[in-house]
Amino acid sequence: MTGTVLVTYGSTNGSTERIAEAVADVLRSRGGLAVEVLPARSVGSVAPYDAVVAGGGLYTGHWHRDARRFLHRHRRDLAERPLWLFSSGPLDPSASERDIEPVPGVRKAMARLDARGHTTFGGCLEEGAKGWIARMILRSGRGGDFRDFTAVEAWAADVAGELRKTRAHVPQ
Template identity: 55%
Template sequence: MRILITYGSKLGGTREIAGQLASGLRAAGLDARALPPEEVDDVRAYDAVIVGGGLYAGRWHRRARRFVHRHVQALRERPVWFFSSGPLDDSASRGNVPPTTQVRALMEQVGARGHVTFGGRLEPDARGFIARAMAREHAGDWRDPEHVTRWAHSVALELRDAAFLEAPR
């Protein structure tokens, strides 16, 4: 089973989460690849898709949004999950952080099976006026590799269950 993980990432933290998800899915025996949206021509080459986006002021990264809009029909035809990254605290590791309204609307468009929010990362020397201002009080790395791995394994189990149910008997 071929799984695509694609992402919109501004500073690299979401890209790294996508890589961790791909590693977790491969460890579960699936063929998973993490690619930026601009390197994906056709999602029909994949059996399932995970789309992730960094959250910036409550909005999903535009590359993730554009990817969903560009491939909406093909995404409707396969299992899809979404992830967000961004809270600059430990809230995502402590409990479920629901998708933003914007992400929820995209999920509904493609019939996504689920969503998870992972903590974000902001370097103390972040560039840009807003990022620098935020870094003064919120610099740090709140990504939780164990949370990422657990979620990857839950997706792998769901895919295996779905494949079992669809297999001819």
């Protein structure tokens, strides 16, 4: 692999975006890779990228709409390159305590696109969040920041390692 990695995300309130940026930072620093971070809705083509990491916030058991549409819109090209997926969303410490299976739609996309891996990170919902459901959750006292950036960095380092191996086997 000699080109650029795309890290893309679907996020409503910025929590998943921040995780995507942390993944990109690790790919750059530990993988020595060129990385571009873009919102899923703004990706016109994945053709310029040699690998893709895509993330989506979880909302009522579904990936963020922009992330779902990204996978559908670019499915042919994504199936031809290394792809990793991540989800963010549980508003409790469960994602740091155990592996959480991907939601059904993500699991189907993983199989269809031959994704190399998936993980779920805790989410973040804090005052000022958009949407009436988010405000209801906050009013009930169930918000907070459950992102574990040590876990994000470890997962991204594993992805970087896989990409380094891929790059080592490609003639320069």
